[in-house]
Amino acid sequence: MYDPSQLRTFLAVAQTLSFTQAARRLGLRQSTVSQHIRRLEDATGRQLFSRDTHSVELTEDGEAMLGFARRLLEVHEQATAFFTGTRVRGRLRFGASEDFVLTRLPEILEGFRYDHPEVDLELTVELSGTLHEQLAAGKLDLVLAKRRPEDPRGRLVWRDELVWIGAERLRLDPDRPVPLIVYPPPGITRALALEALERQGRAWRIACTSGSLNGLIAAARAGLGVMAHSRGLVPPGLVRVPERAGLPELGRVDFVLVHGHRHTSAQSAADALATAILAGGDRLQRRGRG
Numbered sequence: 001m002y003d004p005s006q007l008r009t010f011l012a013v014a015q016t017l018s019f020t021q022a023a024r025r026l027g028l029r030q031s032t033v034s035q036h037i038r039r040l041e042d043a044t045g046r047q048l049f050s051r052d053t054h055s056v057e058l059t060e061d062g063e064a065m066l067g068f069a070r071r072l073l074e075v076h077e078q079a080t081a082f083f084t085g086t087r088v089r090g091r092l093r094f095g096a097s098e099d100f101v102l103t104r105l106p107e108i109l110e111g112f113r114y115d116h117p118e119v120d121l122e123l124t125v126e127l128s129g130t131l132h133e134q135l136a137a138g139k140l141d142l143v144l145a146k147r148r149p150e151d152p153r154g155r156l157v158w159r160d161e162l163v164w165i166g167a168e169r170l171r172l173d174p175d176r177p178v179p180l181i182v183y184p185p186p187g188i189t190r191a192l193a194l195e196a197l198e199r200q201g202r203a204w205r206i207a208c209t210s211g212s213l214n215g216l217i218a219a220a221r222a223g224l225g226v227m228a229h230s231r232g233l234v235p236p237g238l239v240r241v242p243e244r245a246g247l248p249e250l251g252r253v254d255f256v257l258v259h260g261h262r263h264t265s266a267q268s269a270a271d272a273l274a275t276a277i278l279a280g281g282d283r284l285q286r287r288g289r290g
Contacts, residue, residue, distance in 0.1 A: 002043060004076050007069040008279070009036035010048065014066055015158040015281040017056045025156050025278075073279045078115060089118035092269040095131040096123065097145040098183070098213040099233055099255070104283040105144075112276045119269045127211060129186030135258060141266040142273060143258045146188045146230075154256030155274070157281045158232070162192060162250035164241040165234055166226040172245045179207035179225030181216050192250055193228035200248040230255075233284075255284075 012022035013033065023030040041048050048062035058066070081088075096105060113121060124134070128145035132153075135143045147154055172178065178197060182190040197204045207225035210216050217235050220227055226241055228250050234240070241247055257274050260266075277284075 002040065002069075002072060003036075004073060006036040006040040006043075007073050009033055010040055010065065010069050011073070011279060011281065013037060013049065013056065014058055014062065015278075016156055017058075018159070019051075019056065021156050021159065070280055070283075074111065074276075077275065077279075081115070087118060088116045088268050088272045090266055090269050091120045091122065092266055092273060093122045093124070093139065093141045094270075094273060095134060095140045095143040095145065096125055097128040097131060098125060098211070099128070099146065099230060100144065100284060101125065101213045102235055103233065104280075107283060108276055108280045111280075112273055115276075116269065116272055119272075121269075121273075127183055127186065128188045132258070133186070135260045138261055141260050142270040143260070144277060145256065145258070147254050147256050147258075148188060148192075149252055149254060151254075154254075154258035155278070157255045157257055157278060157284070159252055159254050160233075161231040162189065162228050162253050163231045163234070164226045164245070164247045164250070165229050165238045166220055166241050167223040167237075168239045170223050170226070170241070172226070172241070172247075174246060177203035177205040178247065180204050181208040181210075181219045181225045181227040182206060183216070184209050184211055188253070189228045192253070196228075196248040196250050202246075202248065 009022060009026060009028070012025050013019060016022050016025065019030050019033050023033045026033070037049065044061070044065065046061040047059050048065055050057050050059055109121065109123070113119070124131070124140060126134070128147070131140065131143045131145045132147075134140045144157070180193065182193065184190070194204070208216065208219035210219065216227055217238065219225070221237050226247070230253060231240075257277060259270055259274070
């Protein structure tokens with residue numbers, strides 16, 4: 001009933017909320033992406049996206065379709081691998097940024113290991129900047145991390161807004177430096193936060209530095225300061241800082257998959273894991289939070 005190519009296109013649009021970005025990710029023309037979505041909507045008899053010239057949003061039926069599309073594609077990939085007799089094997093060094101510590105990435109990795117038991121998966125969790133450095137040095141085969149909006153590297157998983165978050169009871173004094181909770185260098189959100197404050201001419205001070213997301217969350221929940229964070233990944237117990245606080249806009253951030261210098265032993269495994277992450281990318285976001 002549902003064409004796998006149309007389902008892949010649907011997931012790409014749902015995760016990027018952009019027909020243009022989905023087309024780039026899939027290597028298709030934008031007109032082809034639109035055609036796939038139109039045919040899928042015809043097949044379901046439902047509108048999956050509400051869209052105008054400025055924005056693309058999932059409808060309620062589109063939200064429901066996310067889970068169905070992901071599971072249908074997973075079964076399709078399993079059947080294809082079974083009947084073609086292809087077995088992915090080898091050592092795969094995968095790096096994921098700290099942003100995904102509290103998401104459902106472990107479920108995606110568990111499914112991947114179940115489908116590909118002969119792959120030796122080695123996971124590294126680090127800052128995005130550090131992961132990009134390790135990838136360039138040949139120490140990793142595949143990375144799921146943030147990139148700056150102007151950085152062309154990687155396949156876009158999704159694009160999100162950066163926001164200021166903190167404890168609900170936190171109140172900022174406009175006459176005092178903004179207390180910041182940040183990753184150490186080369187953290188990308190750290191750099192973007194400092195650049196935004198410098199552009200505004202707003203004084204700031206470092207209230208907490210930690211290379212662990214859990215450490216930053218603990219400091220934020222204690223009311224030590226504010227932190228820049230992806231809107232779709234706001235941790236429980238923290239909220240967006242109100243606009244009346246006068247903090248500068250932070251812009252957007254891209255979450256991407258980047259392949260390293262491909263070695264024969266890791267290439268097929270990296271491709272398989274990338275496919276699983278792109279198919280299950282909606283599980284990496286907390287829709288409706290923050």
